[in-house]
Ligand SMILES: Nc1ncnc2c1ncn2[C@@H]1O[C@H](COP(=O)(O)OP(=O)(O)OP(=O)(O)O)[C@@H](O)[C@H]1O
């Protein structure tokens with residue numbers, strides 16, 4: 001396949017694809033700003049594996065995979081949230097176990113998917129398939145992106161204080177627990193809704209990489225919240241182009257492009273001493 | 276009728292999660308408004324635990340705590356808006372994406388409340404407290420790029436800008452140079468009087484106890500061993516064992 005695909009596709013399909021790619025880039029990297037800062041990356045990985053397992057189960061039962069993905073990733077947030085809140089427990093161990101368990105469940109459920117569906121749909125939840133995305137799914141993503149942006153603007157003070165230091169935020173009189181769970185919950189939804197596009201195995205690249213790149217450049221949290229989604233759009237669109245050029249699954253292409261992007265941002269980061 | 280107490284602890288014990296022995300044991304304490312109390316004692320005595328139990332960051336396992344007449348377990352969020360807390364040895368990693376002015380303003384976010392814009396006056400308070408600490412030139416610097424002493428001054432400016440009713444400071448001088456320490460002690464005493472604060476000050480160097488201090492608590496093994504006016508507590512023997 002090559003870039004001629006952009007000229008062959010009907011305009012409407014092209015718009016859906018581009019909108020879906022941009023929206024997923026924005027919403028994933030917005031949540032990534034918090035996930036990276038609050039050191040919740042392993043928890044996020046678990047959520048995306050769980051969403052993948054949920055999706056696979058949905059397909060195996062011939063029920064809507066999206067809602068199963070959603071239920072699974074939120075379940076992980078509800079189980080792991082309280083564990084990560086306690087400093088005494090070592091959540092890494094439990095995360096490590098869940099990490100492989102959710103993946104194993106996902107792969108097991110894949111085995112039960114009726115043969116007819118296996119080829120395309122099942123592979124799409126693993127690796128992502130931009131061509132399989134429907135306009136309804138893009139609308140969901142648009143509503144989600146809008147809601148998350150609105151929530152961040154409305155509670156900017158609280159999110160900012162918690163992103164600095166949760167204990168200090170609590171000491172200043174902010175009820176941090178509801179906001180902590182809100183972040184986990186919104187990440188779960190984001191993962192579930194972007195799954196189809198990037199795939200369960202690699203969606204986390206789109207959450208972690210743009211945000212990590214933005215953290216290399218700025219000392220101001222506001223700027224990071226603006227540039228992280230811009231990097232997200234840039235990485236996911238370049239990934240899309242790369243996937244058509246080299247005939248790669250779109251998830252892999254985005255993961256490669258965004259990792260390279262992060263590498264470059266570290267090299268050029270004004271925050272690091274050169275020499 | 277006696278004056279209403281601003282802090283009341285009634286048989287309070289605190290056990291850290293997973294521990295068997297309490298870090299605070301059966302503490303009774305009552306403080307009047309306007310007191311400036313120094314808390315001393317050896318490492319591991321429970322000084323930090325006492326401050327964090329009082330402001331509800333650490334849930335106590337027994338007894339009752341009332342601050343401003345309210346139960347800390349029920350009104351924790353409301354009460355923490357009235358308490359300026361400077362934690363011991365606060366550190367940040369160098370990539371922390373916040374500027375000094377953000378950090379100072381954030382101390383006030385709890386009071387400002389949900390869904391409210393930061394009032395103009397808060398920016399004035401921020402600048403004032405930076406000037407008070409003599410660090411107005413650090414205002415736009417990233418917080419991760421400060422020296423230990425500069426960071427400590429920023430955190431002090433943060434609690435000053437909060438204009439709390441109660442001030443809990445946990446070893447606020449540990450990173451400051453000689454001159455700054457003395458200036459900060461003076462500023463704490465002055466602000467304490469001007470704002471009618473009730474101040475709890477954890478410290479190690481007994482030579483630095485402010486003149487204004489009216490009461491000293493000596494902690495050991497999670498208990499208040501002595502609670503009296505400075506002249507009585509600072510006996511020769513105590514000086515020997517608690518000076519670092
Ligand atoms: N997170 C924790 N988990 C378990 N035990 C703890 C924890 N923090 C402190 N402790 C224990 O509680 C006791 C009191 O500790 P605390 O930090 O209050 O001492 P401190 O008086 O502030 O000492 P320092 O002068 O060293 O700051 C100590 O025995 C300590 O080992």
Ligand SMILES: [Mg+2]
Pocket residue numbers: 322323324363445
């Ligand atoms: Mg201490």
